[in-house]
Amino acid sequence: MTVGAILNEKGASVVSTPADSTLADVCAILKKHRIGVVMVLDNDGNIAGILSERDVVGAIGKEGASALQRKTSQFMTTQVETCVEDDTIIHAMSLMTKGRFRHLPVMRDGKIHGVISIGDVVKWRIEQVEREAEEMRSYIAMA
Template sequence: MTVKAILEKKGHDVFTIGPNVQLSEAVRILAEHRIGALVVTNGDRKIVGILSERDVVRIIGKEGGAALEKAVRDVMTPKVKICNENHTVNQVMEIMTVGRFRHLPVERDGYLYGIVSIGDVVKRRIEDVEREAEEIKAYIATA
């Protein structure tokens, strides 16, 4: 199973934010849409960073509420791990596990194309395992 199959099912919509937007606005968007990360782009869907809930918690823990006045660019993770639509579910799980993060932007031709979360990946993996179990049961029943 590939990232392409996940995106075909869930869609390519991604919540993005610009690097100069105030952190308080980013937090509002995260809360309003009940999401864990925003991909930071410079307007042309080129990925320049990612802002996760962890980034927000770290800066508020360090600087308190005044951190909400900072620009996203000062808080985001600038070195973003990405994947493409040809990555397999297992490859994506490994990237997320090694990097210890839950959101992985998908790039196509150098531009943001989608995003997969650990929830998307686990859901797909469970579906695959359940399908395989049903196939084995059907095989055994006909043998």
């Protein structure tokens, strides 16, 4: 199965913010959309960075509540790993595990098209194991 199949199932919306937004703005976005990451885009719609709830917690833990008034660009990850729709789920899992992050932007034609999460990947894996178990039960019942 490919990353594109996950996006087809869950949808390919991308929640984003400009780099000059504040951490407080990002917190409001995360809460409103009930998500764990927001993409930070430049004026041309390209990825400037990614900011996760972990980044927000780290900023507040380090600087206190005053961090909420600082710019997103000061706390975002700028070296963003990405994948494409044709990549396998196994490849996406490998990137997430190796990089120890939970969200992976999906690119199409050089632009961000969607984001998959570790939850999306785990859901796919559970469904795969359940399918394999059912196939084994069916095979055994036929023998």
